[in-house]
Amino acid sequence: MSNFTLSIAERSQIDPQCKYPDVEEDDQKAPLIVRYFDGLVVETIDPTAILLDWTSCCQHMTLKGYMVRCNITNNSICKEIFVPPGITSYTLTGLEPSTDYILCIDAVDQHHQIICSSGNMTQTTDPVFKEKRRHAVPYIAAITAICLLIAAAMVPLFFLFRYV
Numbered sequence: 001m002s003n004f005t006l007s008i009a010e011r012s013q014i015d016p017q018c019k020y021p022d023v024e025e026d027d028q029k030a031p032l033i034v035r036y037f038d039g040l041v042v043e044t045i046d047p048t049a050i051l052l053d054w055t056s057c058c059q060h061m062t063l064k065g066y067m068v069r070c071n072i073t074n075n076s077i078c079k080e081i082f083v084p085p086g087i088t089s090y091t092l093t094g095l096e097p098s099t100d101y102i103l104c105i106d107a108v109d110q111h112h113q114i115i116c117s118s119g120n121m122t123q124t125t126d127p128v129f130k131e132k133r134r135h136a137v138p139y140i141a142a143i144t145a146i147c148l149l150i151a152a153a154m155v156p157l158f159f160l161f162r163y164v
Contacts, residue, residue, distance in 0.1 A: 037105065037118045047097035047126045053089040054105060057116030062109040068092070073100040073122065098127040 039055035052068060066083040068090050083090050095101065101123050107116040 037107075037116055040105070040118050040121075042103065042121060042123050044123060044126050045091065047128045048093060048095045050092045050095060050101065050103070050123055050125065051089065052092065052103065052105060054118065056085075056088055057107050062111075063115060064108050064110045064112075066090075067104075067106045067108055069102075069104045069106070070095075071102050072096070073102055095125050097125050100124050 037054050037057050041051070041053040043051045043053075045051050050070075054066075063085045065085045066087075068081040068083055069078060070081075070092050071078040079092070081090060081092075092101075092103075103118070103121050103123055105118040106114045109115055
Protein backbone atom coordinates (compact mmCIF):
# COMPACT_ATOMS: atom_id res chain seq x y z
CA MET A 1 0.00 0.00 0.00
CA SER A 2 1.19 3.47 -0.76
CA ASN A 3 0.69 6.46 1.48
CA PHE A 4 -1.32 9.39 0.19
CA THR A 5 0.36 12.68 0.95
CA LEU A 6 -1.86 15.50 -0.20
CA SER A 7 -1.57 19.23 0.17
CA ILE A 8 -5.14 19.30 1.51
CA ALA A 9 -3.92 18.84 5.08
CA GLU A 10 -1.63 21.84 4.63
CA ARG A 11 -4.52 23.99 3.43
CA SER A 12 -6.58 23.04 6.46
CA GLN A 13 -3.78 24.23 8.69
CA ILE A 14 -3.45 27.49 6.80
CA ASP A 15 -7.14 28.22 6.79
CA PRO A 16 -9.34 26.25 9.21
CA GLN A 17 -12.44 28.23 8.17
CA CYS A 18 -12.43 26.78 4.65
CA LYS A 19 -14.27 23.54 4.07
CA TYR A 20 -11.84 21.04 2.62
CA PRO A 21 -12.41 17.30 2.38
CA ASP A 22 -11.38 15.33 5.45
CA VAL A 23 -8.33 13.52 4.12
CA GLU A 24 -5.62 12.64 6.58
CA GLU A 25 -1.99 12.70 5.59
CA ASP A 26 -1.63 8.89 5.77
CA ASP A 27 -5.18 7.95 4.76
CA GLN A 28 -5.04 4.48 3.20
CA LYS A 29 -8.64 4.73 1.95
CA ALA A 30 -8.36 7.85 -0.16
CA PRO A 31 -10.72 7.24 -3.08
CA LEU A 32 -8.79 9.19 -5.72
CA ILE A 33 -5.22 10.12 -6.41
CA VAL A 34 -5.19 13.88 -6.78
CA ARG A 35 -3.47 15.12 -9.93
CA TYR A 36 -2.24 18.65 -10.46
CA PHE A 37 -3.40 21.10 -13.11
CA ASP A 38 -1.32 21.77 -16.20
CA GLY A 39 -1.29 25.17 -17.86
CA LEU A 40 -2.29 27.20 -14.80
CA VAL A 41 -1.86 30.97 -15.19
CA VAL A 42 -2.22 33.39 -12.29
CA GLU A 43 -1.97 37.05 -13.21
CA THR A 44 -2.52 40.25 -11.27
CA ILE A 45 -4.72 42.48 -13.43
CA ASP A 46 -4.80 45.56 -11.23
CA PRO A 47 -4.48 46.37 -7.51
CA THR A 48 -7.87 44.79 -6.74
CA ALA A 49 -8.13 41.85 -9.17
CA ILE A 50 -6.37 38.56 -9.95
CA LEU A 51 -7.05 36.43 -13.04
CA LEU A 52 -6.93 32.63 -12.73
CA ASP A 53 -6.84 30.66 -15.97
CA TRP A 54 -6.36 26.90 -16.25
CA THR A 55 -6.76 24.04 -18.67
CA SER A 56 -9.28 21.38 -17.82
CA CYS A 57 -7.40 18.76 -15.85
CA CYS A 58 -9.41 15.79 -16.99
CA GLN A 59 -12.39 14.56 -18.91
CA HIS A 60 -13.79 13.02 -15.77
CA MET A 61 -17.39 11.89 -16.26
CA THR A 62 -18.37 12.93 -12.75
CA LEU A 63 -16.75 16.39 -12.82
CA LYS A 64 -19.14 18.72 -11.04
CA GLY A 65 -17.01 21.84 -11.39
CA TYR A 66 -14.18 23.78 -9.82
CA MET A 67 -13.85 25.23 -6.33
CA VAL A 68 -11.77 28.41 -6.38
CA ARG A 69 -10.56 29.33 -2.91
CA CYS A 70 -8.90 32.59 -1.95
CA ASN A 71 -7.83 33.97 1.38
CA ILE A 72 -5.44 36.55 2.72
CA THR A 73 -2.21 35.20 4.17
CA ASN A 74 -2.49 34.91 7.98
CA ASN A 75 -6.25 35.47 7.90
CA SER A 76 -9.04 33.02 8.62
CA ILE A 77 -11.54 34.48 6.14
CA CYS A 78 -11.87 32.30 3.06
CA LYS A 79 -13.66 33.19 -0.16
CA GLU A 80 -15.00 30.13 -2.02
CA ILE A 81 -16.41 30.33 -5.52
CA PHE A 82 -17.93 27.45 -7.46
CA VAL A 83 -17.17 27.51 -11.20
CA PRO A 84 -19.19 25.23 -13.54
CA PRO A 85 -17.27 22.54 -15.46
CA GLY A 86 -17.27 24.28 -18.86
CA ILE A 87 -15.50 27.39 -17.56
CA THR A 88 -11.73 27.37 -17.03
CA SER A 89 -10.99 30.93 -15.93
CA TYR A 90 -12.13 33.22 -13.16
CA THR A 91 -11.29 36.78 -12.11
CA LEU A 92 -11.20 37.45 -8.38
CA THR A 93 -12.27 41.04 -7.76
CA GLY A 94 -12.69 43.26 -4.72
CA LEU A 95 -9.23 42.39 -3.38
CA GLU A 96 -6.97 44.62 -1.32
CA PRO A 97 -3.95 46.27 -3.00
CA SER A 98 -0.43 45.13 -2.01
CA THR A 99 -1.78 42.02 -0.28
CA ASP A 100 -0.62 38.39 -0.40
CA TYR A 101 -3.40 35.93 -1.24
CA ILE A 102 -3.34 32.15 -0.96
CA LEU A 103 -5.16 30.69 -3.95
CA CYS A 104 -6.28 27.16 -4.76
CA ILE A 105 -8.33 25.61 -7.54
CA ASP A 106 -9.80 22.13 -7.04
CA ALA A 107 -11.75 20.13 -9.61
CA VAL A 108 -14.46 18.29 -7.67
CA ASP A 109 -16.85 15.47 -8.50
CA GLN A 110 -20.50 15.13 -7.48
CA HIS A 111 -19.39 13.85 -4.04
CA HIS A 112 -17.19 16.94 -3.53
CA GLN A 113 -14.05 14.80 -3.74
CA ILE A 114 -11.05 16.47 -5.31
CA ILE A 115 -10.13 15.08 -8.73
CA CYS A 116 -7.43 17.62 -9.67
CA SER A 117 -5.84 20.39 -7.66
CA SER A 118 -3.63 23.37 -8.28
CA GLY A 119 -2.15 23.10 -4.81
CA ASN A 120 -1.65 26.25 -2.79
CA MET A 121 -0.11 29.22 -4.51
CA THR A 122 0.53 32.74 -3.31
CA GLN A 123 -0.08 35.84 -5.43
CA THR A 124 0.40 39.46 -4.43
CA THR A 125 -1.88 42.16 -5.78
CA ASP A 126 -0.29 45.26 -7.25
CA PRO A 127 0.18 48.40 -5.14
CA VAL A 128 -1.85 51.51 -5.87
CA PHE A 129 0.33 54.12 -7.50
CA LYS A 130 -0.67 57.73 -7.23
CA GLU A 131 -0.32 59.45 -10.56
CA LYS A 132 2.21 62.21 -10.67
CA ARG A 133 0.57 65.39 -11.76
CA ARG A 134 2.41 67.03 -14.56
CA HIS A 135 1.17 70.59 -14.45
CA ALA A 136 3.95 72.02 -16.61
CA VAL A 137 3.19 70.00 -19.75
CA PRO A 138 -0.23 71.54 -20.54
CA TYR A 139 1.12 75.06 -19.95
CA ILE A 140 4.10 74.52 -22.25
CA ALA A 141 1.79 73.23 -24.97
CA ALA A 142 -0.50 76.25 -24.57
CA ILE A 143 2.39 78.72 -24.70
CA THR A 144 3.82 77.01 -27.80
CA ALA A 145 0.42 77.17 -29.52
CA ILE A 146 0.07 80.89 -28.74
CA CYS A 147 3.57 81.60 -30.12
CA LEU A 148 2.77 79.73 -33.33
CA LEU A 149 -0.48 81.66 -33.77
CA ILE A 150 1.29 84.97 -33.27
CA ALA A 151 3.99 83.96 -35.77
CA ALA A 152 1.35 82.88 -38.27
CA ALA A 153 -0.37 86.26 -37.95
CA MET A 154 2.86 88.32 -38.07
CA VAL A 155 4.39 86.81 -41.23
CA PRO A 156 1.60 88.00 -43.58
CA LEU A 157 1.59 91.43 -41.88
CA PHE A 158 5.34 91.71 -42.35
CA PHE A 159 5.08 91.07 -46.09
CA LEU A 160 2.05 93.35 -46.39
CA PHE A 161 3.77 96.38 -44.81
CA ARG A 162 7.17 95.71 -46.32
CA TYR A 163 6.16 97.09 -49.72
CA VAL A 164 4.29 100.08 -48.37
